Amino acid sequence: MNRSRSLRLVRALYSLALYLALPAILYHLIWRGFRYRDYLRRWPERFGFFEPPSSADRPTIWLHAVSVGEVNAATALVEALFARYPDHRIALTCFTPTASERIQALWGDRVWHGYAPYDLPDAVARFLNRLRPSLAIIMETEIWPNLYLGCAARGIPLAIANARLSARSLHGYRPVRRIMAGILETAAVVAAQSELDAERLRSLGARGEAVAAVGNLKYDMEVPPQLFVRAVQRRARIGTRPVWIAASTHADEESAVLAIHRRVLASHGNALLLWAPRHPERFAPVIGQVRATGWRIRVRSSDGEPDAACGCFVVDSLGELLDFYACADVAFVGGSVQPVGGHNVLEPAALAVPVVVGPHMFNFAEVAELLEAAGGLRRLPDIAALTDAVLGLLDDPVARHAMGHAGAALVATQRGAVARTLDRIAGCYRPIGADRRP
Numbered sequence: 001m002n003r004s005r006s007l008r009l010v011r012a013l014y015s016l017a018l019y020l021a022l023p024a025i026l027y028h029l030i031w032r033g034f035r036y037r038d039y040l041r042r043w044p045e046r047f048g049f050f051e052p053p054s055s056a057d058r059p060t061i062w063l064h065a066v067s068v069g070e071v072n073a074a075t076a077l078v079e080a081l082f083a084r085y086p087d088h089r090i091a092l093t094c095f096t097p098t099a100s101e102r103i104q105a106l107w108g109d110r111v112w113h114g115y116a117p118y119d120l121p122d123a124v125a126r127f128l129n130r131l132r133p134s135l136a137i138i139m140e141t142e143i144w145p146n147l148y149l150g151c152a153a154r155g156i157p158l159a160i161a162n163a164r165l166s167a168r169s170l171h172g173y174r175p176v177r178r179i180m181a182g183i184l185e186t187a188a189v190v191a192a193q194s195e196l197d198a199e200r201l202r203s204l205g206a207r208g209e210a211v212a213a214v215g216n217l218k219y220d221m222e223v224p225p226q227l228f229v230r231a232v233q234r235r236a237r238i239g240t241r242p243v244w245i246a247a248s249t250h251a252d253e254e255s256a257v258l259a260i261h262r263r264v265l266a267s268h269g270n271a272l273l274l275w276a277p278r279h280p281e282r283f284a285p286v287i288g289q290v291r292a293t294g295w296r297i298r299v300r301s302s303d304g305e306p307d308a309a310c311g312c313f314v315v316d317s318l319g320e321l322l323d324f325y326a327c328a329d330v331a332f333v334g335g336s337v338q339p340v341g342g343h344n345v346l347e348p349a350a351l352a353v354p355v356v357v358g359p360h361m362f363n364f365a366e367v368a369e370l371l372e373a374a375g376g377l378r379r380l381p382d383i384a385a386l387t388d389a390v391l392g393l394l395d396d397p398v399a400r401h402a403m404g405h406a407g408a409a410l411v412a413t414q415r416g417a418v419a420r421t422l423d424r425i426a427g428c429y430r431p432i433g434a435d436r437r438p
Contacts, residue, residue: 007182011145015121025118035281038097045115048126053089053112059431062091062133063161064116068318069344070094070139071102073162076220076418077137078107084422088431091131098280098318105319119144128154135429137161141169141201145183152186157428159189161421162217165200166341166362173204181205188428191421193217194366212424215417216367218346223322231326238272238327239308242394245274245324248343249334251282253358254289256337260387265295265311267391272306274324276315278334278343283316290314326351329400330393332386336360336379342368349376349407354400356380356389370414376407 033040044050053060061081065071071094081090092103093116103113112131117123124146136151136158151158173180184190184204190211192198198213235243244264246257254277261273277286290297295311298304300320306313315324325331331348333355335341341363345355355377361368371377380386393400 004182007179010176010179011149014145018118018120032281036097036279038100041097042115046118046123047120048117048123048130050114050127050130052130052132053091058087058089059085059134060089060091060112060131061085061135061137062093062131063137063139064093064142065099065103065139066094066116066142067096067099068102070162071099071106072221072344073218074139075106076222077161077217077421078111079222080418080422082110084426085431088134091133102319116147119146121146121150124150128156134431135159135425137425141165143180143183148183148186157188158186159191159421159425159428160187161189161191162417163190163192163201164194164197164363165204166365167200168362170200170204177204185210189424191417191424193417196366212420214420214424215414216346217417217421218344218367219411219414220416220418221346221350223350227323227326230323234305234323234327237308238306239270241308242268242271243274243328244271244330244332244390244394245276245328245348246332247276247321247325247334247348248278249275249282249286250278250338250340251285252338253334254282254286256383256386257332258289258293259383260332260390261295261312262293263387264391264394268394271394272310273312274306274315274328275312276321276324280316280318283314287314287316322347322351325353328353330390331355332390333357335363337383337386345371345377346411350411352404352408354378354393354403355407356386356393358382358386371407371410374406374410376403376410378403 029039063074065074089112091112093114094100094103095116117127128150133156136156138160139162141160141163148158184206187206187210190201190206191214192201192211193216195213198211202208202211249257264271275286277283287299290312296309297312298306298310299314300317325348331353333343333345335343337358339360342357342361345364345367348355349371357379359381368377368379372379378389380389
């Protein structure tokens with residue numbers, strides 16, 4: 001059987017499996033909805049039913065960012081697309097309610113926004129037929145067979161931006177590598193975060209001429225000048241005391257955060273923990289756990305700001321993490337003690353905040369290695385070592401300054417991925433009338 005027939009067969013079996021899994025998918029939506037109500041809303045969009053955008057005469061550039069992290073990574077790229085293609089509509093999709101809220105907070109009516117469809121053939125067809133994008137950009141490496149092949153069948157050039165592929169993911173794809181090659185080769189542009197990511201994506205089947213290592217878009221993040229003004233004002237309310245932040249934590253890391261802060265308080269009785277759980281459904285459990293300790297707690301949604309007396313401030317809001325990084329002395333970034341693979345360590349580093357993480361950083365391997373080599377990040381093997389690192393940095397302002405400066409300098413030297421990504425896209429997408437400035 002040749003590869004084309006094999007791909008059609010596997011695609012049919014894959015689609016059948018998705019249809020058979022629909023009851024479980026719907027159950028998962030309902031289950032998530034009990035913990036986070038927004039999962040119960042806008043279901044038709046997930047199956048390709050939505051009101052098409054108006055002004056159909058304008059070409060549409062569609063960018064998909066699955067969750068909040070990808071939306072944040074895409075921010076500078078979206079702004080650059082506005083500038084490069086001013087006569088286009090920009091359409092943004094995502095999969096999670098938190099990402100949807102972030103998109104609307106960042107761009108409002110400047111973009112058309114909806115949920116991306118499940119990768120069912122009819123849902124994908126409805127979505128593409130209604131939106132009619134002239135260019136598709138997928139953030140990171142979301143590989144959905146029906147979506148990719150649907151774009152290819154309609155002649156829609158598809159670019160993968162900020163593409164990454166861990167060694168673990170590559171190994172997981174090994175049994176279906178030939179099939180993945182038939183899907184990945186439809187991508188006109190694969191803008192990889194690093195040479196290592198580029199090599200892995202080529203070995204998985206992306207076309208060699210389509211792949212280029214352009215750098216990580218997250219290095220191009222813009223820091224609003226007002227952020228530092230807000231940080232100074234917040235520190236004035238907090239007072240002159242040690243402040244550390246536990247950011248993007250997961251459920252299995254919460255006991256570790258509590259244990260670290262107990263040790264911190266034993267040495268610095270007036271220290272403040274800023275705590276930003278990764279997912280909204282963890283907000284209430286974290287608040288409950290902190291209250292059970294007897295520490296004085298304040299909460300972003302109900303109390304507004306930390307004050308000079310609280311021992312823990314829970315950031316139960318979205319899109320404000322940068323603001324709270326900016327007023328911390330030390331940042332612990334979660335997803336790294338629990339084997340999730342880590343989260344974005346560039347945000348605190350860009351703000352000259354020293355970063356500590358656990359051992360599991362496989363989703364951000366190159367970034368973590370670069371920051372660690374530069375001296376802006378410490379990767380620790382366990383909770384005891386993490387605790388010692390947080391305490392040591394809170395006790396040593398010289399070391400904190402050196403780490404923060406090293407991290408910020410590394411971020412500054414790595415910028416430029418947005419421009420390089422746009423240049424790669426321009427090579428496969430030249431609409432009539434588009435602004436094609438170099």
